[in-house]
Amino acid sequence: MTNKLQPLGKRVAIKPQEVQEKTPGGLVIPPSATDERKPAYGEVIKLGIGKDSKGNALKFNVKVGDKVFFKKYSPEEIELDNETYLIVDTQDLIAVVK
Numbered sequence: 709m710t711n712k713l714q715p716l717g718k719r720v721a722i723k724p725q726e727v728q729e730k731t732p733g734g735l736v737i738p739p740s741a742t743d744e745r746k747p748a749y750g751e752v753i754k755l756g757i758g759k760d761s762k763g764n765a766l767k768f769n770v771k772v773g774d775k776v777f778f779k780k781y782s783p784e785e786i787e788l789d790n791e792t793y794l795i796v797d798t799q800d801l802i803a804v805v806k
Contacts, residue, residue: 712788712789713753713754713786713788713793714754714756714757715754715755715756715757715795716756716757716758717756717757717758717766718756718758718766718768718797718798718799719756719795719796719797719798720752720754720755720756720768720770720795720796720798720801721752721753721754721755721793721794721795722750722751722752722753722776722778722783722793722794722795722796723750723751723753723791723793723794724748724749724750724792724793724794725749725750725751725775726749747777747778747779747780747802747803748777748778748779748780748783748794749775749776749777749778750775750776750778750794751773751774751775751776752770752771752772752773752774752775752776753772753793754772755768755770755771755772756768756798768798769798769801769804770798770801770804774804774805775804775805776801776802776803776804776805777801777802777803777805778794778796778800778801778802779800779802782796782797782800783795783796783800784796
């Protein structure tokens with residue numbers, strides 16, 4: 709994780725991860741071969757900062773370390789220190805993996 713990256717507002721920084729699917733026979737299907745409409749997946753590494761319209765600190769439904777699915781075409785991709793990170797608005801988060 710990098711301390712140089714800080715999302716603003718109701719956004720989170722995510723380290724993208726690939727979801728590997730397996731056939732019943734054990735063959736691994738690469739993400740590029742699966743349906744393009746499927747959501748993307750990653751780990752939340754940082755929460756945004758700021759205040760809401762009433763001046764209260766922002767509240768998030770996710771926390772650092774959560775594994776989340778998000779809309780595939782919503783994130784902004786950022787490269788920092790040779791690592792790729794995604795900045796995603798919380799309204800584009802679909803689910804948390806428990």
